[in-house]
Amino acid sequence: xxxxxxxxxxxxxxxxxxxxxxxxxxxxxxxxxxxxxxxxxxxxxxxxxxxxxxxxxxxxxxxxxxxxxxxxxxxxxxxxxxxxxxxxxxxxxxxxxxxxxxxxxxxxxxxxxxxxxxxxxxxxxxxxxxxxxxxxxxxxxxxxxxxxxxxxxxxxxxxxxxxxxxxxxxxxxxxxxxxxxxxxxxxxxxxxxxxxxxxxxxxxxxxxxxxxxxxxxxxxxxxxxxxxxxxxxxxxxxxxxxxxxxxxxxxxxxxxxxxxxxxxxxxxxxxxxxxxxxxxxxxxxxxxxxxxxxxxxxxxxxxxxxxxxxxxxxxxxxxxxxxxxxxxxxxxxxxxxxxxxxxxxxxxxxxxxxxxxxxxxxxxxxxxxxxxxxxxxxxxxxxxxxxxxxxxxxxxxxxxxxxxxxxxxxxxxxxxxxxxxxxxxxxxxxxxxxxxxxxxxxxxxxxxxxxxxxxxxxxxxxxxxxxxxxxxxxxxxxxxxxxxxxxxxxxxxxxxxxxxxxxxxx
Ligand SMILES: [Cu+2]
Numbered sequence: 254x255x256x257x258x259x260x261x262x263x264x265x266x267x268x269x270x271x272x273x274x275x276x277x278x279x280x281x282x283x284x285x286x287x288x289x290x291x292x293x294x295x296x297x298x299x300x301x302x303x304x305x306x307x308x309x310x311x312x313x314x315x316x317x318x319x320x321x322x323x324x325x326x327x328x329x330x331x332x333x334x335x336x337x338x339x340x341x342x343x344x345x346x347x348x349x350x351x352x353x354x355x356x357x358x359x360x361x362x363x364x365x366x367x368x369x370x371x372x373x374x375x376x377x378x379x380x381x382x383x384x385x386x387x388x389x390x391x392x393x394x395x396x397x398x399x400x401x402x403x404x405x406x407x408x409x410x411x412x413x414x415x416x417x418x419x420x421x422x423x424x425x426x427x428x429x430x431x432x433x434x435x436x437x438x439x440x441x442x443x444x445x446x447x448x449x450x451x452x453x454x455x456x457x458x459x460x461x462x463x464x465x466x467x468x469x470x471x472x473x474x475x476x477x478x479x480x481x482x483x484x485x486x487x488x489x490x491x492x493x494x495x496x497x498x499x500x501x502x503x504x505x506x507x508x509x510x511x512x513x514x515x516x517x518x519x520x521x522x523x524x525x526x527x528x529x530x531x532x533x534x535x536x537x538x539x540x541x542x543x544x545x546x547x548x549x550x551x552x553x554x555x556x557x558x559x560x561x562x563x564x565x566x567x568x569x570x571x572x573x574x575x576x577x578x579x580x581x582x583x584x585x586x587x588x589x590x591x592x593x594x595x596x597x598x599x600x601x602x603x604x605x606x607x608x609x610x611x612x613x614x615x616x617x618x619x620x621x622x623x624x625x626x627x628x629x630x631x632x633x634x635x636x637x638x639x640x641x642x643x644x645x646x647x648x649x650x651x652x653x654x655x656x657x658x659x660x661x662x663x664x665x666x667x668x669x670x671x672x673x674x675x676x677x678x679x680x681x682x683x684x685x686x687x688x689x690x691x692x693x694x695x696x697x698x699x700x701x702x703x704x705x706x707x708x709x710x711x712x713x714x715x716x717x718x719x720x721x722x723x724x725x726x727x728x729x730x731x732x733x734x735x736x737x738x739x740x741x742x743x744x745x746x747x748x749x750x751x752x753x754x755x756x757x758x759x
Contacts, residue, residue, distance in 0.1 A: 298654040300609045301577075301595070303631070304647040307350040310342045310357040312643055313633040314618035317371050317700040319405040320378035320738045322346070322625045322755060327360075328367055328618065328633070328702075333641035335393070336386070338365040343408060346624050350647065362412050364399040370423040370438070370477070372700045372707055375431045375737035375759060376454045379404050380700075381413070383435050383452075384420035396421035396440045400452075417460050418446035424470075424478045425700075426707050428502050429486060429731035431759070432459075436490075436500075437470040437478040447471025451502055461506025469498045469508055476520040477705045481546075482735045484530045489546045491534065493518045497544075497551055513551040515542065521585055521617070523568035523704045527576050527600050529712055529733050535578070537562055543603070556603045563592045567621035567704060569629055570711045571650050572694055572742045572750045575599055577608060579631050579648065580615030588614065588639040595648070611646050614639065620701045623709065625740050625753040627653060652748055666690075666745040669721075671754035677730050681741075683723040683754070689746035690718040693725040698738045698755070710734070714741075727758065734758055 314328030327341035348354035369385040380403040387395040396419035403410050420438030428434050436449040448465040450458050470478040474492040483489040487499040495515040501507045524534040530547035539558035559578050566581025576598040583590020595608030619634035632645030655663045666687035675681050693716045699709040716725035728734035740753035
């Protein structure tokens with residue numbers, strides 16, 4: 254059994270007994286009000302659409318976009334059994350979803366990277382995989398300090414110098430300085446690893462001994478802590494108990510609590526940075542908040558909820574800056590109040606609309622990730638859960654459809670030339686066949702697991718267009734856009750995006 258802080262509810266009845274009757278009624282009422290629209294009524298120009306359920310070589314409970322546009326996934330063996338010491342998969346979206354699109358390879362490191370933390374490093378573009386699972390005397394969910402890396406150039410996985418601390422469920426993110434920050438996770442049940450550490454390619458590990466905290470990323474908030482590089486140069490942390498912090502990762506590190514205190518949250522409800530310094534956070538009770546960390550003091554305000562609680566659901570920023578929330582259920586990892594209908598959040602109106610309806614429930618250990626072609630990968634769930642989903646459903650967002658009621662895909666503009674490397678504040682030149690350009694957007698390539706996408710962030714670039722030549726200005730600083738790999742999309746006058754060109758910011 255895969256033990257976890259919030260035990261997956263295999264006993265539905267006992268769960269109900271613990272819920273106040275009013276809460277159950279509220280859940281049922283919300284479910285009725287957000288019931289899936291009838292299939293024939295759905296216009297994909299409004300809702301987008303899910304592709305067919307396609308088999309996946311494993312449960313993709315960790316997914317990360319590689320600098321060459323392929324996607325690494327891992328998490329279980331080929332039967333969906335937890336444990337990722339055996340295989341991992343590299344998928345090429347442009348090759349479809351058949352067997353020929355997958356490169357399933359043996360994990361030659363002895364590390365079980367199940368429930369680790371993974372991120373692309375900004376220098377080499379290799380994936381750093383931190384921590385993972387360990388079985389002691391037949392009991393799972395102890396931890397390792399092992400570190401491995403995946404090289405997309407050679408498709409090879411190899412071992413890296415280990416961390417100072419054991420971590421299972423750690424978060425990883427790229428800082429403005431181009432280092433990889435690792436925080437949280439736990440070494441063993443009821444134990445913590447409250448000291449963050451950073452990895453720098455060519456230098457190795459540095460322990461942030463000046464920033465140890467049980468409250469920020471230790472005992473009280475060890476489960477994939479929510480953390481983002483903030484515009485003020487520090488790293489913002491929103492804990493599940495409500496406290497918020499700024500971590501300065503330079504030197505030995507230092508930590509300060511901010512004046513913003515939120516109501517307690519849940520580690521398995523998604524929270525996503527949808528614009529520079531602005532974060533959409535889903536809380537229990539169908540509450541959503543927008544946290545703003547752009548000013549001197551972080552603020553938060555309540556906005557319309559997603560419709561029902563969607564534990565283990567995912568929030569993914571799409572190429573146009575809207576947020577897709579897919580998957581989840583009203584009770585954590587239980588087949589009750591399963592939310593198959595996705596929801597789309599508009600950051601301008603801060604309102605929700607219905608997206609398309611998926612076939613499979615996507616609960617614990619499911620993932621979602623924006624692809625360079627503008628579609629969204631959704632997949633996985635299980636190990637454990639009511640379904641072991643060795644499958645995926647690729648979501649095609651509304652912006653890829655003609656907005657004329659025809660339900661047909663729109664012709665797409667193309668970027669015919671773009672730089673592959675650029676720096677902050679630079680005006681880059683793009684060539685496009687779009688007759689008129691309406692938008693240029695810039696999104697960091699994501700890395701997702703357990704309701705967290707460590708690296709996704711979205712910026713609409715200011716631009717000018719002269720015929721097919723577009724000049725767009727990149728974000729001003731690494732605080733707004735940490736170094737690494739980004740997707741650039743050009744939208745035509747109908748709001749249809751090109752496929753992305755991938756650019757290394759550094
Ligand atoms: Cu897990």
